[in-house]
Amino acid sequence: MGIFDRLFGKRPSSRDVAKERLQLVLIYDRAGLSPELLDTLRDEIVDVLSRYIEIERDGIELHLAQEGREAMLVANIPFRGRVKKTPSSHVQE
Amino acid sequence: MAGTVITITSGKGGVGKTTTTANLAAALALLGHSVVAIDADIGLRNLDVVMGLENRIVYDIVDVVEGRCRLRQALIRDKRLPELHLLPAAQTRDKSAVSPRQMAEICDALRPHFDYVLVDSPAGIEQGFRNAIAGADRVLIVTTPEVSAVRDADRIIGLLEAAEKGPLALILNRVKPDMVRRGDMLDVSDVLEILAIDLIGIVPDDDSIIVSTNRGTPVVFDERQPSARAFLNIARRLRGEQIPFEPLREEGLIDRLLKFMRS
Numbered sequence: 001m002g003i004f005d006r007l008f009g010k011r012p013s014s015r016d017v018a019k020e021r022l023q024l025v026l027i028y029d030r031a032g033l034s035p036e037l038l039d040t041l042r043d044e045i046v047d048v049l050s051r052y053i054e055i056e057r058d059g060i061e062l063h064l065a066q067e068g069r070e071a072m073l074v075a076n077i078p079f080r081g082r083v084k085k086t087p088s089s090h091v092q093e
Numbered sequence: 094m095a096g097t098v099i100t101i102t103s104g105k106g107g108v109g110k111t112t113t114t115a116n117l118a119a120a121l122a123l124l125g126h127s128v129v130a131i132d133a134d135i136g137l138r139n140l141d142v143v144m145g146l147e148n149r150i151v152y153d154i155v156d157v158v159e160g161r162c163r164l165r166q167a168l169i170r171d172k173r174l175p176e177l178h179l180l181p182a183a184q185t186r187d188k189s190a191v192s193p194r195q196m197a198e199i200c201d202a203l204r205p206h207f208d209y210v211l212v213d214s215p216a217g218i219e220q221g222f223r224n225a226i227a228g229a230d231r232v233l234i235v236t237t238p239e240v241s242a243v244r245d246a247d248r249i250i251g252l253l254e255a256a257e258k259g260p261l262a263l264i265l266n267r268v269k270p271d272m273v274r275r276g277d278m279l280d281v282s283d284v285l286e287i288l289a290i291d292l293i294g295i296v297p298d299d300d301s302i303i304v305s306t307n308r309g310t311p312v313v314f315d316e317r318q319p320s321a322r323a324f325l326n327i328a329r330r331l332r333g334e335q336i337p338f339e340p341l342r343e344e345g346l347i348d349r350l351l352k353f354m355r356s
Contacts, residue, residue, distance in 0.1 A: 013276030018240050019283045026247050026287065068289045
């Protein structure tokens with residue numbers, strides 16, 4: 001890539017791109033977690049939580065993060081109203 | 094005092110494991126230690142040619158395991174450095190000819206007689222790799238600043254941690270300072286941040302490696318070469334010396350001119 005592109009901030013350097021791509025792919029490599037499995041995991045977590053709270057399914061964020069060589073599952077789950085005192089036995093639709 | 098068994102591995106092939114093993118073995122011998130280098134890449138042996146000892150092989154590691162010779166008989170002594178030895182791999186067999194337990198036994202048998210036993214691991218994560226780490230007291234992971242090599246190094250580190258092998262340390266090989274400066278190569282700091290393990294050496298990309306491999310003379314014999322200094326520094330760190338990591342020098346016009354006149 002040309003020096004001018006970089007001077008004018010058009011494209012990040014290939015070094016930065018490599019680092020970012022590696023960091024992302026390694027998080028999933030290390031955990032042995034595929035994007036498909038992550039989707040299944042999200043659905044099941046939501047199903048269980050739905051027994052206690054009313055969840056906005058579209059607002060859910062679930063991803064893996066990294067601290068050193070330790071992986072973290074980070075979830076951001078917005079919900080409406082109050083937590084139910086007694087969990088409903090069936091899953092919210 | 095019993096020696097230390099150090100395995101050199103990488104995951105990805107072609108990143109410089111064998112060159113690193115040959116040079117660290119020679120560097121440790123130059124520093125006055127007794128060393129044996131084991132080629133654990135059965136079926137694809139190469140440490141012998143990189144060390145320049147290919148014409149002197151009589152027995153190999155499979156002959157030892159299968160009882161056709163004693164361990165001592167299979168060791169080749171390097172005439173340039175009498176404290177340097179090679180235990181060659183078999184070329185006509187495959188990885189299954191030696192088990193991890195047998196490899197650990199060979200390391201244990203060599204440990205009392207040498208200061209350092211270096212094991213050159215094959216690429217991959219299969220039995221050859223498991224053999225190579227079976228007897229290790231410590232493991233060096235070689236990688237280059239490329240996404241594929243770093244990804245494979247990460248996989249290897251995960252496997253080594255799961256196997257509770259350690260301590261682990263990283264050698265970053267074939268660094269091109271000018272490319273790093275231009276923003277077109279991962280820097281040491283990037284790779285360390287990603288892999289989160291200790292660093293033991295940074296080896297610059299160096300054409301003299303190819304020349305030395307052509308001749309079968311490890312590059313550490315010529316201390317003027319930048320990679321030779323890097324390997325000697327790693328050898329010193331292995332024996333516990335505190336050697337600071339110098340920033341790699343870019344090749345200037347004068348360096349290129351000198352190199353041209355020498356060649």
